[in-house]
Amino acid sequence: MRFSGKLFAVVLFASISVLAESKNPADYPLRVHVYPHQKVHFYKGTTEEESKGEGIANLYENGVPHGVEFTFDCSQNVKGNPGFETYPAKWKKPNQELVVLVPVFAKTNAYFTCNFKTSVKDEVYAVNKGKLIKVPGVQYKDWMTKHNYDPEHGLNTPTNIQQEKEDSDSPTK
Numbered sequence: 217m218r219f220s221g222k223l224f225a226v227v228l229f230a231s232i233s234v235l236a237e238s239k240n241p242a243d244y245p246l247r248v249h250v251y252p253h254q255k256v257h258f259y260k261g262t263t264e265e266e267s268k269g270e271g272i273a274n275l276y277e278n279g280v281p282h283g284v285e286f287t288f289d290c291s292q293n294v295k296g297n298p299g300f301e302t303y304p305a306k307w308k309k310p311n312q313e314l315v316v317l318v319p320v321f322a323k324t325n326a327y328f329t330c331n332f333k334t335s336v337k338d339e340v341y342a343v344n345k346g347k348l349i350k351v352p353g354v355q356y357k358d359w360m361t362k363h364n365y366d367p368e369h370g371l372n373t374p375t376n377i378q379q380e381k382e383d384s385d386s387p388t389k
Contacts, residue, residue, distance in 0.1 A: 237315055237329040244304030244317050247276040247367040248284070248332075251341060251348065252296035267293045272348075273332075274340050274356075275314070276302065276368050281356050283337035286314070290330035294318055300374060302367045311336050 238244075253271025270287045288294060294316070297303065304317040313333050320326040340356040342349055360366060363374035 239317065239327045239329070241304045241317060241327075244306045244315070245368065246305040246307070246314070247302035248305045248314065248316055249274045249276075249300065249302045249367070250294065250296050250316075266291060269294070271296070272341055275305070275334075275336065276366075279357075279366065279368065281340045281353050281360065283340045283350065283353075284314075284332070285335045285337065286332035288330055288332050290318075290328070292318070292320070292328050292330075294330050295321075300365065300367070300372060302372070305332075
């Protein structure tokens, strides 16, 4: 009887560990840039209890950019990324569900996780002259290389983009 009690405790602890997502950014090898999106917030009194919505993002995986359409249902608000900023992410189910590590507003080194149900595209999203456009992933990858932009490897700010802003055919933000 003692053995089964210990076994139960080990199984219970292992189950809880699997369910709890890591809050360590190093455990999230992918990067996702979330564009402003449609969402609804649910409150109990003045406390936000849930945020649901849908949106689009760019996913950076193994040096390759992909556009992503997603839906989410999270415990806290998920905001779009300004500029070229990205959130750390990892696959829960490859090409179907991402776990995104989102910073808690106004708290340093505090995060929550949010699952995005995804539809991965070959096209990538970009802003050109203030409008959101789709561009082929290969074209965007060339732009990333030209401007030394690789958020998976800490190159979070593209270089030499002033000329791009003046060129109407270039995917820029």
